[in-house]
Each structure stands twice: as C-alpha cells, then as structure tokens.
Amino acid sequence: MQYISTRGGINPVSFTEAVLMGLATDGGLILPRTIPRIGSETYAEWQELSYQELAFEVMSRFIDDIPEAELRELISRSYASFDTEEVVPLVHHGSLHIVELFHGPTLAFKDVALQFLGNIFEYLLEKNDSVMNILGATSGDTGSAAIYGVRGKERINIFILHPHERVSKIQEKQMTTVTDSNVFNIAIRGTFDDGQAIVKSIFNDLDFKEKQHLGAINSINWARVLAQVVYYVHACLHIASHESDKATDFSVPTGNFGDIFAGYIAKRMLPEGTIRKLLLATNSNDILSRMVQDGDYSLSEVVPTSSPSMDIQSASNFERYLYYLLDEDPNRTTQAMTRFVETGSIDLTDFRDQIQRDFVAEKATEADVSTCIADFYKKHGYIMDPHTAVGVHCALKHQRKGIPLCCLATAHPGKFGDIVEAAIKKTLELPESIQNLSDKESRCELMDADRNLIKDFVKKHAKHI
Numbered sequence: 001m002q003y004i005s006t007r008g009g010i011n012p013v014s015f016t017e018a019v020l021m022g023l024a025t026d027g028g029l030i031l032p033r034t035i036p037r038i039g040s041e042t043y044a045e046w047q048e049l050s051y052q053e054l055a056f057e058v059m060s061r062f063i064d065d066i067p068e069a070e071l072r073e074l075i076s077r078s079y080a081s082f083d084t085e086e087v088v089p090l091v092h093h094g095s096l097h098i099v100e101l102f103h104g105p106t107l108a109f110k111d112v113a114l115q116f117l118g119n120i121f122e123y124l125l126e127k128n129d130s131v132m133n134i135l136g137a138t139s140g141d142t143g144s145a146a147i148y149g150v151r152g153k154e155r156i157n158i159f160i161l162h163p164h165e166r167v168s169k170i171q172e173k174q175m176t177t178v179t180d181s182n183v184f185n186i187a188i189r190g191t192f193d194d195g196q197a198i199v200k201s202i203f204n205d206l207d208f209k210e211k212q213h214l215g216a217i218n219s220i221n222w223a224r225v226l227a228q229v230v231y232y233v234h235a236c237l238h239i240a241s242h243e244s245d246k247a248t249d250f251s252v253p254t255g256n257f258g259d260i261f262a263g264y265i266a267k268r269m270l271p272e273g274t275i276r277k278l279l280l281a282t283n284s285n286d287i288l289s290r291m292v293q294d295g296d297y298s299l300s301e302v303v304p305t306s307s308p309s310m311d312i313q314s315a316s317n318f319e320r321y322l323y324y325l326l327d328e329d330p331n332r333t334t335q336a337m338t339r340f341v342e343t344g345s346i347d348l349t350d351f352r353d354q355i356q357r358d359f360v361a362e363k364a365t366e367a368d369v370s371t372c373i374a375d376f377y378k379k380h381g382y383i384m385d386p387h388t389a390v391g392v393h394c395a396l397k398h399q400r401k402g403i404p405l406c407c408l409a410t411a412h413p414g415k416f417g418d419i420v421e422a423a424i425k426k427t428l429e430l431p432e433s434i435q436n437l438s439d440k441e442s443r444c445e446l447m448d449a450d451r452n453l454i455k456d457f458v459k460k461h462a463k464h465i
C-alpha cells in the first residue's frame with residue numbers, strides 16, 4: 001500500500017515511511033492511496049477472530065512493509081497492557097450498545113492507538129539502528145497516553161510539556177509518576193497554548209530537529225487512525241451477532257476528528273451498509289457539528305467544558321475528510337486549507353447533502369451531560385464519564401427505531417471523578433491504577449515557558465546513537 005499527502009506534494013511512501021514522517025513534509029496529512037474493500041465473505045469469516053487477530057486482518061490491508069509475524073507480535077504486545085482480554089469490551093444497556101475503549105493503562109481511548117504507535121516506533125528504530133526524542137505538549141490526556149506508549153523503550157526519550165497546575169490532579173500524577181529514565185515531564189509556568197507554541201517553534205528549527213532526532217506523537221499520525229479503525233470493525237461484528245438489522249450507527253464524542261475519521265475509513269472499507277451513519281457528537285465547542293448540520297466550518301472561541309479532551313475548535317484530522325469531500329483533489333484541498341488559515345472558515349454549504357450521506361451531528365450542553373450521566377445511572381446502573389456522556393446524550397436524541405446504535409465510551413468515569421460523582425451523587429470506586437497515584441514517587445521539572453530553556457533541556461537529555 002502506498003501513501004500520499006492531502007496536499008499532493010510528496011512522492012508516494014510506504015506505511016513505515018508514513019509513520020516516521022507523521023505530518024507530510026508538504027504540510028498535508030497522509031492517507032492511503034486507496035481504501036481497501038472487504039467483501040462480505042471475508043467479513044463473515046472475521047466473526048470468530050480475537051481482537052488481536054482482527055487487528056492483524058484489518059491492519060495488514062494497509063501495511064505491506066512489515067513481515068506478518070512481526071506485525072502480529074507488535075499487535076499482541078500493544079494490547080497485552082489492557083486490563084481485559086477482550087481489549088475493547090461491548091456492553092448493552094437499554095437500546096444502546098457501548099464499546100468501552102478505556103481499558104488501557106491511562107484509562108482513555110488514546111491508549112488503543114498510542115500503545116501500538118510506541119511499539120511501531122521502537123520496531124522501526126531498531127531496524128534502522130536509530131533513536132528518537134519525542135517532544136510534545138499536552139493539555140492532559142494525550143501526554144499520559146504517549147508517555148505510557150513509550151516508557152522504558154531503549155531507543156526513545158520523551159519530553160512532554162504540560163501547563164503547571166492547569167491539568168487535573170489525576171492527569172498530572174498519571175504523567176509524573178512514570179519515573180522511567182527515558183521519560184521527562186516538564187511543567188511550564190504558562191498555558192497549554194504556550195506549551196504548544198514552544199513545541200511548534202522548536203520543530204521549526206530544522207537544524208535542531210535533525211540533530212536531536214526530534215519526533216512527534218500527535219493525533220495526525222496515520223498509524224493512530226489505523227489502530228482506531230479496528231474497534232469499529234470489532235464492534236460491528238459483535239452487534240451483528242446480536243441484532244437482526246445489521247446496519248449500525250455509531251455515536252462518536254469528537255474533538256480532533258481522529259476517532260470519527262477512523263469510523264469513516266471503516267465505513268468505506270466494510271461491505272455496503274455495515275455502518276449506516278456516523279453521529280458526530282460535540283460539546284459546546286461545536287464547529288464540527290455546525291459543519292455537518294449547515295456546512296458552516298468556521299472557528300469560534302474555545303470554551304472550557306467538563307469534557308476537556310474535546311475542547312477543540314481547529315480539528316487536526318479534518319483535512320483528511322476534506323480531501324475526500326473535494327474528490328481527492330490535492331489542489332482544491334490546499335486552497336481550502338489556506339483559506340481556512342487566512343479567514344478561519346470554509347464554506348461547505350454546497351456539500352451538505354454529500355456530508356449528510358455519511359454523518360449526522362448533535363451537540364450536548366453542560367447541563368445535558370450531567371443530566372445524561374445521572375439519568376443513565378438511574379435507569380441502567382451504568383456510570384459513564386463526561387466525554388462518553390456527550391456521545392450518549394446525542395445518541396438518545398438521534399436514535400432511529402430498529403437501527404442498532406453503538407456509542408464509543410472514550411474514558412473511564414474515574415478519570416473525571418469529580419464531575420461524575422456530582423452527577424450521580426455517589427462516591428465512585430476508582431480503578432486500582434489511579435487509587436494509588438498520590439502515594440507514588442513522581443518526577444517533574446518546573447520551568448518557565450521559555451523556548452530556549454526548554455531547548456537546552458532537551459539538548460542536554462536527548463538520546464543519541
């Protein structure tokens with residue numbers, strides 16, 4: 001399988017080249033040249049596979065430069081860190097199917113992709129006899145999942161900036177209690193945006209980037225999208241064994257458009273009608289639900305909500321979908337993205353019908369979220385986190401009689417315990433991995449939000465061959 005850029009400015013690359021490239025060198029996002037189609041016979045044969053076997057079947061359609069045994073081993077290692085053999089178990093409550101994506105080491109769905117990405121990086125560095133120093137900024141969830149993805153790996157050091165005292169206590173502890181010698185947590189005196197700006201500007205110093213073997217682990221890496229395609233297929237197979245109508249809708253709590261884009265790939269890959277609609281669920285940061293409903297893709301202010309991992313306006317994966325919407329034309333995609341950077345908006349009103357063939361959208365207010373957590377607990381005894389509740393609220397509003405609907409549960413409720421406890425008026429039982437966090441040894445540098453200080457620190461601690 002060859003990979004191309006949405007902006008058309010790179011020669012086709014292989015899967016492993018695409019993984020190491022991250023962002024395409026022309027500023028675009030990387031996509032497979034074609035989306036493989038799975039026939040109904042093959043799909044039916046997948047019914048009995050374990051999650052790991054299914055992951056191999058799906059991923060090997062997109063990867064032809066890692067030998068089979070090695071890919072199987074990478075997959076198996078990535079999901080051994082999950083606390084259940086099913087990896088992403090499905091539960092059924094009322095009229096909904098819920099696929100729990102939070103059984104990885106940091107209790108959020110980002111583990112599904114980042115455990116895999118960490119192992120691929122390690123594998124490729126070994127192969128190329130190389131090293132990588134990962135540098136990133138986080139507002140909470142991604143940082144911890146990235147750290148857990150690469151902790152203890154010999155050829156990788158990771159430097160993660162978080163805003164001092166502006167992430168939740170659990171998020172902070174999840175990161176800083178990883179004391180492996182290859183992990184460097186840096187709390188900066190500033191905001192998430194300050195951290196992001198510092199990281200961006202350091203990556204722009206191409207000489208430094210090359211000398212220090214800098215690498216990124218952000219949400220645009222194709223390997224992350226690919227790892228997420230697997231659980232859509234897995235959920236469809238399970239639901240098909242439960243329901244007479246097999247065409248399934250998915251409700252996806254959305255921020256950066258990464259998770260739901262994986263659903264879009266799955267939809268195009270699976271036999272016609274396996275996935276019916278993707279319900280794009282947002283909190284009050286609703287640029288994407290406006291895009292689906294009115295064709296209006298225009299930025300507004302980011303407002304903080306109880307689902308902070310979705311407090312995003314500029315969705316880093318949206319360009320991938322835009323490319324398909326614009327008939328896979330890299331020139332039109334480039335023009336549209338340039339216009340977006342200049343004006344903060346793209347007018348997609350002419351594409352509304354096309355968008356609505358694949359997507360529907362809904363938003364949830366803060367009141368909707370806490371009511372949803374409380375009501376669902378009262379009715380079904382099931383406790384969910386605020387991100388999941390955004391999706392469930394939207395799902396219950398949109399559900400069509402007779403059509404199975406699957407909600408993605410993206411974080412463990414204990415990770416956002418204060419909000420959940422306030423809604424259900426009950427103390428939560430926390431999973432072991434976060435119960436003991438405050439007693440654990442932790443390590444973190446506190447630094448001013450100064451690009452040169454951070455640069456010196458990275459240089460001093462970077463790994464070299």
Ligand SMILES: *Cc1c(COP(=O)(O)O)cnc(C)c1O
Binds near residue numbers: 255
């Ligand atoms: C990252 C995240 C999301 C949003 O996923 P995107 O791929 O950015 O759309 C939703 N819920 C949780 C818990 C997350 O960490």
